[in-house]
Every structure is written in C-alpha cells, then in structure tokens.
Amino acid sequence: MAWIQVDDGIREHDKIYNLADALGITNAHAAGLMVCFWTWAATAAPDGIVTNFPPRAIAKAAGWDKGGAKGAQKFYNELLGIHFLEERDGDKVFIRNWEQRATLLLDYIEQQKENTRRRVQKCRERKKNQQGVTVTPQKDVPVTSCSDCLIRKVFPRRQK
Template sequence: MAWIESHQELARHPKTKRFARLLGVSLPAAVGHLHFFWWWAMDYAQDGSLSKYEAEDIADACEWDGDSETLMKALHHAGFVDSDMTIHDWSEYAGRLIEKREQNKERKRKSRAKKNEEQETQDTDHEDVTRPSHGQTEPSREQVSDDSVSHRATEPNLTIPNLKHSGGGVNKERDEPFGKAYESVEKYFGVAVNPVQLSKLENLVKMGIEPEVVEQAAVLTREVGKDIRYFWGILENCSQRGILTYAAFAEDQARRREEQHAKSKGSPGGVRPGKNKAASGGAESEFAYLAKAGRS
C-alpha cells in the first residue's frame, strides 16, 4: 500500500493557497487534488518525471474535472511541478520511501527463492527416503502429492533470510532488527512510518537500540494514552542517555519507579521497589520524563 507524508502546514502554505486561487477552488479541495496527485505519482511516476504523460493524464490523477491545461499551469505557477516536468523536490519527498519499498520487494523475492530452493531439496530427500523397496507398491501420484502438501504444512515459514550466510554486508545485518522495530511501530500505532520517521528509526537502530526497547517504548506510550510523538520522545531520550538495550531500559524504569514512589511518600527512605506512581495517586506515568526531551 502506497502512502505519503502529509504535513499540517500544507494547508497554510502560500504555494497551496496560490494553487487554490489559480484553480478557483477552496483550500480543502486544493489539498485534496494535491494528495491525489502525489498518491498517483507513487505508483506511476516514481522517479518524479511527468514527461511521458499528457495533461489529461495528470488531470485524471488529480481527480480534476476542469480544463487539464489550467491544472498544469496552476501546478507550474504554484511551484508543485518544475519547468522540466518533474515533481518539485520529489526525490527528497518520496525517494527514500520508494527506495525502501524496492529493497523490501527484493528482500522478499530472495526469501521466496531461498524457500523454494530449500523445499525442492526437501522434496528430493523425501522422495529418496520414501521410494518403495522390492515388493512394495509404488504410491499413486495423487498420494505423493497429498503427502508432500501435508509435509510442507508442518515446515516453518522461512521468511527471514539467513543473514550469517547470505554474503551481505552491514545493511543486511541490520535488516532483522530494523524489521522488528518497524513492526512494533505498525503494531502499536496502526500507521505506516513516514519518510522522516523512517530515517529516524534507521538511525536509532544504527546506534544500537535493540528492537525490544522500541517495542517497550510503544507499549509504555499506549499504556499512558499518548500519541506517537511521545513514543519518539522516549526513544530520543534513551539514545541521548545511552539506554540502548532492553536490560538497561528495564533497569532505568525500575529506578525511576522507586524515585517516584519515594517522592510521592515525601520521604526518600523506605522505598519499596515496584511501587508505581499510578498506585500512589499520580495520574501521569512515572516514565513520562523519558519523553520530555523529544516532545515537539
């Protein structure tokens, strides 16, 4: 599924207002036409070039019912399409996302090829072992097919490449931890990571933050009812303080829990580990400090 990053400032930007005026439409309608345009480009103009398309094609992409030349002039004059018929700043806007999508396709293709190769080896071994000896009846083709299907169903789904023997470099070695971290974001927030956040997540993984830390940050964010900005704040704070492993994260949480409990009792002594702030009447999570540095 293709998606694009959408900034809240788009509706207030002078370029968007100029585009709306040139088309003679409302600002919400102009924003809608632009999003339809960019969504279409994700699939049909991935390099940002519109040179092979007619003005009518672009109008169809934008869901514009008016004159197609009027639309193209508006896109040019507003600065959304450059004079060489390329989408303005497209490589910066969606280039990394498209590159990552192509990398994921290639990774899945290699994984399927490896799985098929292993399955062929298993089928060959299975045929050698189950070949009837003298006096036994050769099973029918239907029986062999049924047995093979049953056998395959019990095998694990090998969707992750063998990184130790794949001959890859640093990027492949980061694939698995990055994939786990990415899955945690989608699992707990139900959204795809935009290009800016994608780069941020990649950098955190490069720094050595474990996927388990990313997941715990997501769990904590959901527990206190915050949005994804709180989640990024936790991770940024962890990276700044050198909290990169699950063990360090858990230790820091326990220490903070003790501090909050002691503070709520008004006395630093007599702290019972594990007593959280919520139990002592506090409304905010004892880990809220983690996100403060990263709030926008």
C-alpha cells in the same frame, strides 16, 4: 496499499496558495487535489517521473475535472508554473521533491524487493538441496508441478 507523507502545514504552503489563486478555488480544495495527485503517483509513478502521463491523466488523478481538455491542460500548466512539477533532463517531467515526500514509500518498496530476493534465494537453496533426491511417484499419487517445487497430492480412491 501505497501511502505518502503529508505535512500538517500543507494548507498554508505558498504553492497551495498559488494553486488555489490560479484555479479560483480554496486552499483546502487545492491541498486535496495535490494529496489525491500524490497518492495516485505513489502507485502509478513511484519514482516520481510523470513524463508519460498526459495532462488529462494528471488532472484526473488529482480530481480536477473542470474545463474538459483545456481545463486539464491549464491544471497541468499551473503545476509546472508553480513548481509542483518540474522539467529536468531535457524532456522528463518529475514531481518536485518527490524523494522527500515519498521517502517512507520508497523505503518500503526497497524492503519489499529485499524480502522477495531473500524468499527467492531460500527457494533456490531448497531446490539445490533436493536435486540429489530421486522421487518415484507411487501408483495413484499424481505429481503436479507448482511454480517452484514439485508437490505430491494424495487423493483418496473413489468407490465405484
């Protein structure tokens, strides 16, 4: 489950006021839209880059469904204008200050990568240590291949 940090003063942030005014909604609604957008981004764009997502996808992720395609474009343009989104490196669109908002998430992702690296390393060491061992399958003991190791399963003989 992905998650992000949300500041307790989000409803009073100047960007939330600006978004609420631009869209004609309350601060609580604007804050909710942004929290929905950020939680979506935690999974869909954990690096904070949303370049490949069209305005319609970003509006839908936030929960903005007013005005159809034109409404989605207006929402997207407001996010750019208010600087919730920013264009950098020529043609890339980033969630502004994503590194700060998603610090714990990014740390968690790095920890998961490290755990996976360690797990793979242990499996490889186990396989390396087993390479000198020859296993001769016994009669009626099938040998099946698992993703990393050979597993022998013993099945009881069926009575006919």
